[in-house]
Structure formats: C-alpha cells, structure tokens
C-alpha cells in the first residue's frame with residue numbers, strides 16, 4: 174500500500190483576478206476550493222493513475238471536515254487524526270498577472286496526537302511506500318520527518334520526501350528512496366545560483382552523497398532532471414499548454430513518478446509519467462485527470478545524459 178502523510182493539510186482557495194492591487198479591495202472574477210496539502214495532492218494523483226493509497230495526517234475543525242468529505246467523495250482512503258483544537262488552514266492562491274500564494278500556519282498538534290500517527294506508521298512493512306510531503310505546523314520540531322524515518326528505519330519501507338531545508342536535509346541519512354526538491358529549493362539548500370543542467374547535477378550529487386537514493390529536481394516550465402541510484406542522469410522536456418493553476422504540479426510529478434516506476438520498474442518511465450502528470454496539472458484547475466495526462470504524455474521526451 175502507498176501511504177501519504179500530510180501533517181498540515183489545507184483548503185486551497187483559488188481565486189482569479191485581473192490584477193492584485195495591494196492595499197485595495199480586490200474583487201475576484203472566479204473562485205474555487207480544493208482539498209490540498211502536498212501529500213493529499215499526491216494521493217489524489219495516485220488515485221487518478223490507478224493506485225489505491227491511504228492519506229494520513231491531521232485535520233481539525235470545519236475546514237478539516239471539508240478535506241475528509243472531499244477525499245471520501247473521490248474514493249480516496251484516509252485515516253486522518255482529528256485534532257482537539259484549531260482548524261485546518263486555508264491557503265489562498267491568487268492567479269492574477271502573476272501567481273501569489275498565502276499559506277496558513279496550521280493548528281497545534283500535541284504529543285499525544287502525534288503518537289497516534291506513529292502508531293499507524295508502526296504497522297508499515299517492506300511492501301509499503303510512504304510519502305512525506307509538505308511543511309509541518311510551526312509548533313512542531315523540524316526533526317519530525319527524521320523522527321518518523323528513524324522509527325520505521327528497519328521495516329524496509331520505501332520513503333519519498335518532498336520537503337524543504339532542514340526538514341529535508343535531516344532525513345537524508347536514512348536513505349530516502351526519492352527526494353524531489355525544485356531548482357529554487359536546491360539553490361536555497363546550498364546557497365548558490367544554478368544556471369545549467371551541469372550545475373544542477375553537481376548539487377544533486379551532493380544530496381545523493383548525503384544519503385538520498387534518487388534525486389528528482391523539478392524546474393517548472395523548464396522541465397526536470399533525475400539523478401538515479403545507479404548514477405544515471407535523465408532529463409525531461411515539458412509539454413506545451415496554457416497554465417491554469419500550477420499549484421500541485423510538483424506533487425503530481427511525485428505521484429506520476431511513483432506510478433510510472435511501479436508500472437514498469439524503470440526510472441526513465443517514472444520521470445516520463447511524472448513530467449506528464451506535473452504538466453497536465455499545471456494546465457488544469459484541479460489535479461489533472463488520467464485522460465489528460467495520457468494526452469500530455471505524448472509530448473514528453475526523456476533523454477539520458
């Protein structure tokens with residue numbers, strides 16, 4: 174079974190307006206709400222691609238109920254732990270001339286509540302894949318993903334981590350199966366400016382030396398690059414289309430990679446389906462459908478460097 178963990182889910186409130194004017198009343202042209210958070214987006218896309226999975230994490234309040242109801246409607250298994258206090262955050266995604274995001278902080282999670290998650294994770298085994306994705310509420314320690322990986326380290330679970338800065342760096346010693354920084358996150362980690370594939374490979378290799386087995390670097394409209402555990406490098410182009418909402422493109426890529434890899438046992442195919450899934454979501458309002466991904470996939474070319 175594939176499990177995703179979203180410690181800090183969100184309702185994504187997506188609004189379209191001509192131009193965002195700071196300091197004025199802005200009237201929106203169109204608005205939509207989605208059940209979001211990185212792990213939840215991965216679950217959504219995996220389901221589209223035919224992979225049953227279970228979404229784990231914490232929800233709270235009326236916003237949390239919306240998340241669970243949406244997943245139930247979509248037929249996605251979920252075992253969220255209901256927090257006693259607070260409410261699941263609402264993240265505002267503004268699509269004006271540029272895309273602007275305001276992400277909420279998220280509710281407080283107590284140690285007892287955290288232990289409930291650990292108990293679920295204790296049942297995982299070597300047939301399972303665990304996806305740890307997204308930020309954690311600010312009241313939690315940035316060693317949290319590390320603590321989870323330490324707890325399951327002898328179970329043979331394949332772990333995929335999509336997180337930033339210390340949250341990511343702290344887990345590398347546990348040899349995650351896949352990490353997916355984007356190019357900006359890679360720059361931030363090493364405090365450098367990356368201008369070419371060669372430079373991206375150089376810094377991906379450093380993450381590999383630190384423990385990651387496979388490093389997938391997404392670069393938005395500039396494609397993606399994969400450094401595999403066998404030291405092969407694959408590069409993908411992007412599909413052409415009109416961006417409707419790029420929120421969730423990276424999560425779709427992670428899900429597409431997992432599905433493509435599980436379908437074929439090939440990293441090249443993983444990257445191909447990942448790139449098609451990421452692009453298809455960028456060209457959709459919600460997470461893309463399987464039909465659209467299949468269409469987009471025809472444009473994706475993956476080359477070995």
Ligand SMILES: Nc1ncnc2c1ncn2[C@@H]1O[C@H](COP(=O)(O)OP(=O)(O)OP(=O)(O)O)[C@@H](O)[C@H]1O
Pocket residue numbers: 355356390391392393394395396397410411412413414416419420421422423424425426447448449450451452453455
């Ligand atoms: N404008 C675009 N055109 C075509 N493909 C895109 C576009 N944006 C994203 N993609 C595809 O999706 C992949 C992931 O996108 P991106 O690098 O923006 O992820 P991310 O930064 O993790 O995004 P997010 O955090 O919003 O989910 C890209 O590598 C690419 O394959």
Ligand SMILES: O=P(O)(O)OC[C@@]1(O)O[C@H](CO)[C@@H](O)[C@@H]1O
Pocket residue numbers: 181183184185208209210211214264276306307308309420421422423424
């Ligand atoms: O604040 P985090 O956890 O880093 O990111 C949360 C988020 O921006 O990520 C998803 C897109 O990747 C959205 O659904 C969600 O709002």
